[in-house]
Amino acid sequence: MPDAELVELAGRLPAAALVTDPDLIAGYRFDRSNAPRAGWPRAVVRATCTQDVQTTLRWATRHRIAVVPRGAGTSLAGGSLAVDDGLVLSLERMRAITVDPAAAIAVAQPGALNAEVKAAASSGGLWYPPDPSSFAICSIGGNVATNAGGACCVKYGVTTDYVLGLEVVLADGRALRLGGQTVKDVAGYDLKRLFVGSEGTLGVVTEVTLRLMPPPAASVTMVATFPDIGSAGRAVTAIAAHGRPSALELMDQVAVTSVEKRLHMGLDTGCGAFLVGRSDVGGDRGRSEVAQMVSCCRSHGASEVYWTDDEDEGEQFMAARRMAIPAVERLGTVLIEDVGVPLPAVTDLVEGIATISTTHETVIATIGHAGDGNFHPLVVFDRGDPAATKRAERAFGAVMDLARSLGGTITGEHGVGTLKRPWLADQLGDDVMALHYQLKEMLDPLGILNPGKAI
Numbered sequence: 001m002p003d004a005e006l007v008e009l010a011g012r013l014p015a016a017a018l019v020t021d022p023d024l025i026a027g028y029r030f031d032r033s034n035a036p037r038a039g040w041p042r043a044v045v046r047a048t049c050t051q052d053v054q055t056t057l058r059w060a061t062r063h064r065i066a067v068v069p070r071g072a073g074t075s076l077a078g079g080s081l082a083v084d085d086g087l088v089l090s091l092e093r094m095r096a097i098t099v100d101p102a103a104a105i106a107v108a109q110p111g112a113l114n115a116e117v118k119a120a121a122s123s124g125g126l127w128y129p130p131d132p133s134s135f136a137i138c139s140i141g142g143n144v145a146t147n148a149g150g151a152c153c154v155k156y157g158v159t160t161d162y163v164l165g166l167e168v169v170l171a172d173g174r175a176l177r178l179g180g181q182t183v184k185d186v187a188g189y190d191l192k193r194l195f196v197g198s199e200g201t202l203g204v205v206t207e208v209t210l211r212l213m214p215p216p217a218a219s220v221t222m223v224a225t226f227p228d229i230g231s232a233g234r235a236v237t238a239i240a241a242h243g244r245p246s247a248l249e250l251m252d253q254v255a256v257t258s259v260e261k262r263l264h265m266g267l268d269t270g271c272g273a274f275l276v277g278r279s280d281v282g283g284d285r286g287r288s289e290v291a292q293m294v295s296c297c298r299s300h301g302a303s304e305v306y307w308t309d310d311e312d313e314g315e316q317f318m319a320a321r322r323m324a325i326p327a328v329e330r331l332g333t334v335l336i337e338d339v340g341v342p343l344p345a346v347t348d349l350v351e352g353i354a355t356i357s358t359t360h361e362t363v364i365a366t367i368g369h370a371g372d373g374n375f376h377p378l379v380v381f382d383r384g385d386p387a388a389t390k391r392a393e394r395a396f397g398a399v400m401d402l403a404r405s406l407g408g409t410i411t412g413e414h415g416v417g418t419l420k421r422p423w424l425a426d427q428l429g430d431d432v433m434a435l436h437y438q439l440k441e442m443l444d445p446l447g448i449l450n451p452g453k454a455i
């Protein structure tokens with residue numbers, strides 16, 4: 001039976017926006033981080049408009065109730081895990097998208113999927129570049145809140161590079177409009193960038209204005225296999241030093257084998273590592289960009305190199321790489337890393353991860369957006385085995401420590417969420433952490449927005 005506070009909230013929201021059925025609530029507790037636990041929220045609000053979000057946050061402020069903003073729940077960092085006695089504020093029903101081809105912009109509500117934004121842009125003859133591997137299932141609001149990356153970000157940048165304007169609702173219910181529709185805008189501090197990547201802890205994104213691009217030329221794709229991961233790492237650094245591919249993705253042997261088991265596409269499961277590189281420049285220049293990648297792979301010990309200008313065939317190799325996380329998840333429970341290092345340190349990182357795997361007697365499948373030094377070592381373990389779980393947790397920390405020791409970051413695109421929180425202060429230092437707390441205190445003084453996440 002809903003309590004008096006929820007009855008009050010229900011009275012202020014459209015019919016059916018407030019969900020209190022425990023069976024339905026259960027579907028909003030977890031995300032894709034494989035976290036063993038999540039809270040039991042009191043209710044879920046499925047907002048239909050900015051006003052619903054404002055109503056909900058005003059109510060939450062009045063009653064001091066924690067609110068977890070939620071897009072599609074594909075966080076790999078535990079960012080959208082529900083909290084006990086809180087509210088999940090789902091944006092999944094706010095999905096409208098309009099495209100203005102003359103201005104080369106899209107205005108999207110936060111629940112629109114990344115793939116839907118891409119499709120809308122395409123129908124206007126334009127392109128929205130950021131392409132997380134989850135693009136078919138994650139929301140644009142979630143992408144903004146995590147500053148999501150993806151394969152093409154090595155050349156085209158990450159979500160924040162496409163955000164021209166935002167509408168954000170603060171914890172107290174005020175709606176702010178930040179930025180706008182112009183490509184250049186330096187009026188005041190660039191506050192929209194403060195909210196991009198803030199993981200639902202500073203405000204709720206209710207509308208986003210995105211810059212669109214002309215579509216690129218058809219891609220030429222190269223794939224290379226290597227006897228060991230170190231050679232692949234050296235090839236990555238060489239390719240990145242010589243040019244700017246439109247994608248440069250890596251899978252190690254464990255990942256290749258797991259993907260092959262699912263897709264049966266003839267990948268070489270005996271290789272130590274597998275690289276996919278792409279050029280989208282088109283014509284002779286595209287072919288020569290790929291020839292340069294091929295040459296870097298050969299001179300760094302590639303066993304086999306193959307290239308194709310057949311767009312569909314190239315897309316199959318990219319789809320194989322996108323399949324890596326679900327494929328490796330079949331091996332056991334997976335803790336998903338998201339470390340990033342400067343490009344010259346790629347080989348030290350991938351070889352160091354292999355050493356950590358051996359030392360901690362734990363399977364780690366390494367995949368990543370190699371061209372921008374961002375890797376997702378997937379730490380595999382059996383949660384039913386306490387000793388294996390302990391080893392995996394230690395390995396998970398060791399990978400982040402390694403990335404930090406190489407001048408890198410604990411998270412390149414997934415966010416801190418709950419999983420990487422214990423390592424954040426070490427990376428940022430006391431003064432920067434203190435500034436984070438001050439900003440949080442200013443924008444969300446009661447601490448109701450996504451508590452326990454990010455900072």
Ligand SMILES: Cc1cc2nc3c(=O)[nH]c(=O)nc-3n(C[C@H](O)[C@H](O)[C@H](O)COP(=O)(O)OP(=O)(O)OC[C@H]3O[C@@H](n4cnc5c(N)ncnc54)[C@H](O)[C@@H]3O)c2cc1C
Pocket residue numbers: 031032068069070071072073074075076079080091110131132133134137138139140141142143144145146147148149150151199200201203204205206325326413414450453
């Ligand atoms: C198979 C797989 C592959 C992936 N590949 C990539 C990849 O290549 N690159 C990448 O960057 N990520 C990747 N991800 C992670 C994930 O898809 C992204 O982090 C994505 O941006 C999350 O979007 P979402 O809608 O699912 O957000 P959610 O999981 O719902 O939320 C994520 C965070 O954003 C906050 N949030 C969500 N919506 C809003 C809003 N409207 N306002 C304020 N805060 C909000 C939440 O509170 C939470 O902190 C992958 C995930 C999977 C499962």
